[in-house]
Amino acid sequence: MNNSAVLQHDGGRPGRRKKLRNIHQLPPFWNMLAHLAIGLFSFSCVYPFLFVIVISxxxxxxxxxxxxxxxxxxxxxxxxxxxxxxxxxxxxxxx
Amino acid sequence: MGSLMRWLRTVNRNMALLIMVLPGAVWFLLFCYLPMPGVILAFKNYRFSRDGFLAGIIQSEWVGFKNFEYLFKTEDAYIIVRNTVLYNAVFIVLGTALSVFVAILIHEIANKKLAKIYQTGMFLPHFLSWVIVSYFVFSFLSVDKGVLNQLLRYFGADPVYWYSETKYWPFILVIVYLWKSVGYGSVIYLAAIVGIDKSYYEAAMIDGANKWQQICRITVPMIMPVIVIMFILAIGGIFRADFGLFYQVPRDTGALYPVTNVIDTFVYRGLKVTGDIGMSTAAGLYQAVVGFVLVITTNFIVRKINKEQALF
Structure with missing residues (x-):
């Protein structure tokens, strides 16, 4: 989906290589929160299935x-x- | 003769698309349009005839609207209509809101491979039948063995008789319905979001909008037509409750009838007791007519607000 990533330029100073961030994406903190929220919901969708298999x-x-x-x-x-x-x-x- | 040739040529040109539509169209014809004359059963007192089903229809006597009286004159009439409409209203509002929210989050997550895994996981509940889901719920809510009561006992509280108390069930039913439907519903909104032109976001970013503003001002308004269409379609079904949810998940417990009885379960239980086909046909016809009127009305209102977002 985000094939053409726009990267921040770090100024080109020698010996100082900052990690380039894709500014189209969410800020890292919100990205982590989104991962947690959706991951938890997705896990809760799959968990009862596994639970019932273990019960059986x-x-x-x-x-x-x-x-x-x-x-x-x-x-x-x-x-x-x-x-x-x-x-x-x-x-x-x-x- | 010329118009016939032109029609045949159009059919030939679109043959691939027509063949794709064919199975769905045949299904609709056989299961929705062919049984439609059966609606007259709602106005007859159906008696089984030895000469077969059609003879039974022809020989049964006309009773006018007496079958509908069973629905309206019964003392549960207010409860079942209230339950049906209120539950469906909550399902529509919360279901749409959560589906859109989840679709936006899935779209914005940085790691696309993980996003696909999450989406596949969220898909799973839709394909399970309500009978299976009722056993999932039972494993949580069972009085002596269930997980929730184990947790309560671990923290020193008393176990709760989930299947006898009515006050928890509105919440339980809403949570179970959302659990089952949000994953599948978010696919439609995700497809709409993916179709939004990327240049809108680039222009917004140049103008200094942050991610939250981009979501509020670009994503949501651009998928509003899809939201409105899904909303109108859902309103059309507001009198028709999901039978599996309200019959299987509470496990047909009598003590819970005041909060879990909806029109469909009421008619089903009545049919089990009396075997009156005319009465259940009347209920189905009532639901269909009310749904039809609601769809037309809602579409009319939407068209007055914004002509392009109406369904027809």
Missing amino acids: LTDETTLAKNGYSIFPEKWSLDAYAYVFKPAISCFAPMA
Whole structure:
């Protein structure tokens, strides 16, 4: 988008090289704030998805004891085994 | 004969565009225009007939506006209309404001690659169904296992029965709706912002405008036509609430009906109990007619203010 960046001239003094700033962009402080705001919102959009995936991989007794947590004590694949079990037993007669 | 040849030649020249429009047009024809004669069900007392659906329509008796009385004479009528209109008004105002704000921020962020990553992340909630979102919300608001109550207990406060108290739900529903819709809505405004001529900003910078002034005086006025069009379209749907949001997210809890019952959920629950098709058709027709009148009126008002920004 900002291909033709306009750079500030540093005066050309020898031995003094200031970092050139693109004056089309936001000032650094506001840029950092914008990154924080949008980054937080974007993370909050993705986080529940990851959270529910972690919950689905949590052990049953840990859930009853500690509730939903992003870092469970014990991981387990029981929920997926339970979900896919009827499907497997459906295919068994064909085997 | 000559005009027919000319018409055929125009069609041939624009064949690529017409083929692109074709799937959408077929969808509209099949799902929006073809079922339109079904509107007469709103004025009939529909009884299932052994000879099929069409015979059932023809044989049912005319009852005039009696189906509409169910909507207006019920004691919940004021609550459901108030809920629908107020929630939608808040959604429109806050949704538009936040979408524009997010679009401007995404456009101004210096690191374009990170901006694309943020945008992709914000996109995700739009593609999730409300049933899944209701389970996300449940993982936060569950009484014994939810994250919010865990936090409250950690800080020594009492856990809150989120699914029984009505006073939190207006805020919860607004936050969940904004979470789901702002990311997708900002794409439209971002596309409008990208289309603004860069020379406006250069001229403004030469005249000594700082970034904030550039945003207020150039970006926002230049995308105002897009904002107005989206606003008019949203006003047309002000009587139609998002069914998934108001039925799935509160998990159909009876205690919350005073704050979460909207026209769509009311009709759905009524249909489940009575199975009266005429009544639900009447509700849909009522919503459509009111929405139509509102779109025409709002467009008329906008045209009086600024002729070019009106929708038609």
